[in-house]
Amino acid sequence: MSIKQTKSDKVFDICNKLLVWFFIIIISYPLIYIVSASISDPEYVNSGKMWLFPQGITFEGYERVFQNSEIWLGYRNTIFYTLFGTFINLFVTLPMAYALSRQQLVGKKVIMAMLVFTMFFEGGLIPTYLLIRDLGMIDTIWAMVLPNAAAMWNIIVTMTFFKVTIPRGLEEAAEIDGASQIRTFLQIVLPLSAPIIAVMALFYGVGHWNQYFNALIYLQDRELFPLQLFLREILVQQQLTTELMQQSGAVEALSEHARIADIIKYAVMIISAAPLLIVYPFLQRFFLKGVMIGSIKE
Structure with missing residues (x-):
């Protein structure tokens, strides 16, 4: 009716x-x-x-961009950094959030205070660089995936999800059946947490895919450069060439180069964003559910 x-x-x-x-x-x-x-x-x-x-x-813009062999190298590196980095993020975020969501955790308030502190204060660029250097991670893949192994805001969202959706009674039933805390987490909690896992994977994955600043600071070996750094170089080179031509007064050459620069500019935007636009529709239903549940406070 x-x-x-x-x-x-x-x-x-x-x-x-x-x-x-x-x-x-x-x-x-x-x-x-x-x-x-x-x-x-x-x-x-x-x-x-x-x-x-x-x-x-x-399609001249795409042809010129893909003629650069380093673009494919950048794609390979970025895909690796995104997959491996996201795995590390989830490996750290999910267990930590689950532990913090349980009331029986000893010293929970102290741990939360220390973690929340990092949301408002950080060491700064120079101390962070010195730390990465002293750890021997300069010019290695670890400089791209370990410094941002977990984000406190994502931990809070995931923790709230576990509080709301994973009842204490379910854990008690598992304990009665003889399941350990690790087994309960792996075999009971994680299978029920697909929405928040998808959300966190998307959040962290987008961050890794768009990351270029860490590469700019910590990497010198071009074999390790991500896609975003190669695309940045292409745009910067086009801009510098245009400025040099303006100073030299080569009008015809400047006009042709400006035309090519415009084509490349838009092609670079699509090349860098296309993979994320393709993946997002497959995660959308989990994304919406996970964000809504994870945003509710207990």
Whole structure:
């Protein structure tokens, strides 16, 4: 039996739908524009003739970017850093959050105070660099995955999820059956925690994929460079070349180089963001559920 809507309910629904469509348009337009600009002739883009759909379709930007063999090296390294780094993040975050979510943990308040302290204060860039150097992690893969092994905010969200969704009675039943704490965590808690695991994997994975500052500071070996650092070099080189041409007064060469720089700029944006855009839809249903549950305080 359907409930009859009042006039005010109908007005409210219409306003909600209009608002949702408004936000969809605001979010979608930049994405569509960048994709279209990456395969459009720069003359149409710069003149404003291309404002939504591609004009003068060309894949020259992608061809020039992928002609650089280091792009594939960067992809390989970034995929490795993302997968391995996310594994380390989950390996640290999930057990820590679970332990902190249990009331029987001895010294819980002291441990929480020490961890929360790190959310507001840090050692700074120079002391951190000296620490990484003294640990022998300079110019190694460990400099990319260990310094950010866990984020306190993510631990708090995961801890809240465990508090809300994992009842104490379930653990007590496992204890009665003779299960240890580790076995309870691995065989009972983790299988029930797919939403928050997906959320944390996405949060940490995006951070690793977009990471370039640590590589800029700690890495000198180009064989270890992530994709973002190679893409940054391409953009910086294009900008420097354009500035040198402006100083030399080579008008025709400058015009051609500016055209190429525009094509490469948009292609680089798509190349760096495409993998995340492809993966996100598969994690969306877990992402929404995990964020909603993990945001509720007990």
